[in-house]
Amino acid sequence: MKVILAERSGFCPGVKRSVDVVVEMAKRCDGLYCYGEIAHNHQLTKKLNGMGISVIHDINDVPKGSIVVIRSHGCPPEVISELKKKKCRAIDTTCNYVKKIQNLAGEFEKKGFKIVIFGDKKHPEVEGILANTTKGTAISSIGSARRLPSFEKIAFLSKTTENKDDFDDAAREVRKHCREFRKVDTICRETELRQLSGQKLARKSDVVIVVGGFHSSNTKNLAGICSSIRKTHHIEKAADLKKDWFKGKKVVGITAGASTPPEVIEEVVQKVKLFGAGN
Numbered sequence: 590m591k592v593i594l595a596e597r598s599g600f601c602p603g604v605k606r607s608v609d610v611v612v613e614m615a616k617r618c619d620g621l622y623c624y625g626e627i628a629h630n631h632q633l634t635k636k637l638n639g640m641g642i643s644v645i646h647d648i649n650d651v652p653k654g655s656i657v658v659i660r661s662h663g664c665p666p667e668v669i670s671e672l673k674k675k676k677c678r679a680i681d682t683t684c685n686y687v688k689k690i691q692n693l694a695g696e697f698e699k700k701g702f703k704i705v706i707f708g709d710k711k712h713p714e715v716e717g718i719l720a721n722t723t724k725g726t727a728i729s730s731i732g733s734a735r736r737l738p739s740f741e742k743i744a745f746l747s748k749t750t751e752n753k754d755d756f757d758d759a760a761r762e763v764r765k766h767c768r769e770f771r772k773v774d775t776i777c778r779e780t781e782l783r784q785l786s787g788q789k790l791a792r793k794s795d796v797v798i799v800v801g802g803f804h805s806s807n808t809k810n811l812a813g814i815c816s817s818i819r820k821t822h823h824i825e826k827a828a829d830l831k832k833d834w835f836k837g838k839k840v841v842g843i844t845a846g847a848s849t850p851p852e853v854i855e856e857v858v859q860k861v862k863l864f865g866a867g868n
């Protein structure tokens with residue numbers, strides 16, 4: 590049995606940068622806090638917890654004067670001002686690309702556009718983008734696009750990790766709800782590259798394994814894309830693998846979301862190879 594890895598998989602540059610910063614900070618100071626998971630991956634969060642980093646979701650849980658790292662997905666501007674009030678030091682590792690979308694949303698709103706974001710409104714990145722607007726809204730399906738009222742002008746942007754085809758489909762519906770429509774494809778190039786290389790991998794494989802958090806939006810999208818081509822199993826860790834999946838398979842493709850650490854991917858590769866040796 591041959592095991593092949595997608596050309597692009599695992600940590601994107603934005604997540605890698607956040608993780609590098611937080612790990613470096615943890616070496617230098619005690620009692621470091623992280624606002625939300627640094628990336629949506631339980632194994633990574635567990636590893637960082639072991640280094641003394643606590644994940645908090647509410648600023649009230651941070652003692653005064655603490656050091657708080659802001660995750661790659663970003664946060665609403667109020668979080669930073671609240672931290673300042675508490676005399677905390679905020680280390681902002683929001684991905685530059687996410688920041689760009691936050692600014693873009695604010696600029697479009699100033700020009701009189703209603704901001705509509707394609708993505709789950711509860712996702713931290715979407716929350717952070719919407720917090721840079723006063724009346725922005727989020728939609729995550731064509732159904733919710735249909736329920737939009739009418740506006741004079743709409744600027745339609747996407748969360749960085751959405752599926753491009755879904756974004757384009759939703760845009761066709763959203764544009765019916767205004768006279769002036771601007772669509773800006775703000776899907777991150779890194780996400781697109783992972784999706785394209787996932788498709789390529791699926792076409793070459795008999796079965797695909799997608800590694801990453803079950804709550805990771807980019808990993809779920811990647812699994813969805815691969816499963817539209819080939820039988821796909823989304824797992825979080827090597828222990829989730831089942832030997833039966835590989836019976837009679839000649840080529841196994843493995844890919845991983847942008848928030849999946851390299852060591853988690855490597856463990857999966859090794860275990861799949863072991864199953865292959867036993868087949």
Ligand code: F3S
Nearest residue numbers: 601603684686749777
């Ligand atoms: Fe940034 Fe793109 Fe990663 S937006 S966090 S480089 S998926």
